[in-house]
Amino acid sequence: MRELTVGPDTVVLGIETSCDETAAAIVMGGTDIVSSVVSSQIDLHAEFGGVVPEIASRAHLEMLNPVVARAIVEAGVDESRIDAIACTIGPGLIGALLVGVSGAKAYSLAWDVPFVGVNHLEAHLYSALLEDPSLELPLVVLLVSGGHTMLVEMRDHGAYRLLGQTIDDAAGEAFDKVARFLGLGYPGGPAIDAVALHGDPEAIRFPRAVPEGLDFSFSGLKTAVVNYVRAHPDVSSADVAASFQAAVVDVLVTKARRAAREIGATGIALGGGVAANSLLREELLGACAEDGIRGFLPSRAMCTDNAAMIASCGWYRLRSDGATPLDVGALPNLRLPLLAS
Amino acid sequence: MGGALGAPRGGDGGVAMLILGIETATDQVGVALSAGGAVVASFEVARGRRHAETLAPAIEFVCRQAEVRLDELAVVAVDVGPGLFTGMRVGLATATSLAQALRIPMIGRSSLDLLAFPCRHADRVVVPVIDARKGEVFWAMYRQVPGGVQRVVEPTVGSVDDLVADLLARSEEVLLVGDGADRYLEEIQQGYRCESIDGARPSAVPLVQLAHAQALREDWVNPREIEPIYLRPPDAQISWVTRRERP
Ligand SMILES: [Zn+2]
Numbered sequence: 001m002r003e004l005t006v007g008p009d010t011v012v013l014g015i016e017t018s019c020d021e022t023a024a025a026i027v028m029g030g031t032d033i034v035s036s037v038v039s040s041q042i043d044l045h046a047e048f049g050g051v052v053p054e055i056a057s058r059a060h061l062e063m064l065n066p067v068v069a070r071a072i073v074e075a076g077v078d079e080s081r082i083d084a085i086a087c088t089i090g091p092g093l094i095g096a097l098l099v100g101v102s103g104a105k106a107y108s109l110a111w112d113v114p115f116v117g118v119n120h121l122e123a124h125l126y127s128a129l130l131e132d133p134s135l136e137l138p139l140v141v142l143l144v145s146g147g148h149t150m151l152v153e154m155r156d157h158g159a160y161r162l163l164g165q166t167i168d169d170a171a172g173e174a175f176d177k178v179a180r181f182l183g184l185g186y187p188g189g190p191a192i193d194a195v196a197l198h199g200d201p202e203a204i205r206f207p208r209a210v211p212e213g214l215d216f217s218f219s220g221l222k223t224a225v226v227n228y229v230r231a232h233p234d235v236s237s238a239d240v241a242a243s244f245q246a247a248v249v250d251v252l253v254t255k256a257r258r259a260a261r262e263i264g265a266t267g268i269a270l271g272g273g274v275a276a277n278s279l280l281r282e283e284l285l286g287a288c289a290e291d292g293i294r295g296f297l298p299s300r301a302m303c304t305d306n307a308a309m310i311a312s313c314g315w316y317r318l319r320s321d322g323a324t325p326l327d328v329g330a331l332p333n334l335r336l337p338l339l340a341s
Numbered sequence: 342m343g344g345a346l347g348a349p350r351g352g353d354g355g356v357a358m359l360i361l362g363i364e365t366a367t368d369q370v371g372v373a374l375s376a377g378g379a380v381v382a383s384f385e386v387a388r389g390r391r392h393a394e395t396l397a398p399a400i401e402f403v404c405r406q407a408e409v410r411l412d413e414l415a416v417v418a419v420d421v422g423p424g425l426f427t428g429m430r431v432g433l434a435t436a437t438s439l440a441q442a443l444r445i446p447m448i449g450r451s452s453l454d455l456l457a458f459p460c461r462h463a464d465r466v467v468v469p470v471i472d473a474r475k476g477e478v479f480w481a482m483y484r485q486v487p488g489g490v491q492r493v494v495e496p497t498v499g500s501v502d503d504l505v506a507d508l509l510a511r512s513e514e515v516l517l518v519g520d521g522a523d524r525y526l527e528e529i530q531q532g533y534r535c536e537s538i539d540g541a542r543p544s545a546v547p548l549v550q551l552a553h554a555q556a557l558r559e560d561w562v563n564p565r566e567i568e569p570i571y572l573r574p575p576d577a578q579i580s581w582v583t584r585r586e587r588p
Contacts, residue, residue: 052575052576054577057427057430058569058571061569064437065564068438068441069441079442094427095430098393098427098434099431099434101393103434103435103437105396105435106435106436106438108397109401109439326397326401327395327398329393329394330393
């Protein structure tokens, strides 16, 4: 394999297949997104109200090569300009991850360029930096998605501390379950976001569960919604959705700003699918302005799963740790690498 | 990338045509390399680490030992199943991505073909049987023809009872082969008198042999035309547990 000095001209092809998006992107120098292609499988899973692993894996296999081809065409670069292949190795659905990892290794072999395995959670942290490289560390990243709800202190590249996380359901999971209960469809996040626009967020005062420290809990809230609707069958779904969303956002923003105060962060960045929620974006910006710190909202495309964040994170990992051996497998339960303290 | 396929390298005269074969449809991982139809290297492992960990290093090893650079390949051949879905996809994603990146054509063969071909000198109908888990098997039937075998029953999935019923309906002398035959031999033999070859798995060696004959006829496809043979609809179980584990 040819020697690679990682620098501002280094072109990384990123590949992401950990859940229900097949994505490929070309990123130069770690932050310059040259192309980013995402093929979503939402329609395939909608009738099941959640991601079906085998359906996801089949669709990834079908879409992987076309999506990579399109990312290269849209980038307008010759594939000989690609210096490295970065790919999500975990966490995620094992069968889905394996499609991307296998393809990525094959591209690495065929083009004789390094392969670098990327932690999907770490890549979400980079999605904030990708669109605003002027952000200064330390930063609090509120990572909220269908599988995760975490507050992470990003001290430096590769140096993270977990400040708090959910002790039961992830925020996105609560959105999906409540949306399903209200018959609003799948995925729950956008469905509730849309319906809530027509409802009164103060119509119902749902409980704000506040476990110790900076942790979260959403299962009680979900139960409260179910109990309330059963007791008040004529309640407007829009009011329930708006009041539920207000409760989730309230808890997320309160804890995020407390976290920022505790570590003296320069700002708070959002990441993960739930970061596309309109109310969360609005409230977080307001809170940051009040506290005199920066609030950073990546574009919705960068919040949800994409390969630009994988390529970006891959560039940093390659620069600090070098290539990943080709005998690495997919790691469905991979965790965020954390500092000891 | 994409676009029309050129003629494979080494297709005519001079240089021997190089074909890489990838096989991951059962619990075995196999890679073979042929030059002008002769198998010049092969790697096979039936236990230990899983497909995804083993396959790419195996391709690298086989090519390096045979002193072949990947950009010299003319065709990538792959086992398209039926078999264990996750393993199959490791081979398929690897093979199609290699072919796409190298801009070379592909040849896909069924795992059942790969089991039947080595039995081309047998004197009876060959029935490859692959373990499909969940109490089911994949099977097909082949008859000997000059130089090889010809499929007479298309790949099917069903219970062991379904297989026995199919054998009874045809009532021919058969030879069973494959991990499904190994696992359910007693059960099958209770319903139908037959013999089996023990321990056979679909292998990358017959894959490159079959692919070479096909490549001589230019009977190949674009990587995007390679279709896995699943034979079973996806299991539509969603679980909040698996969902929780993902970001
Ligand atoms: Zn994600």
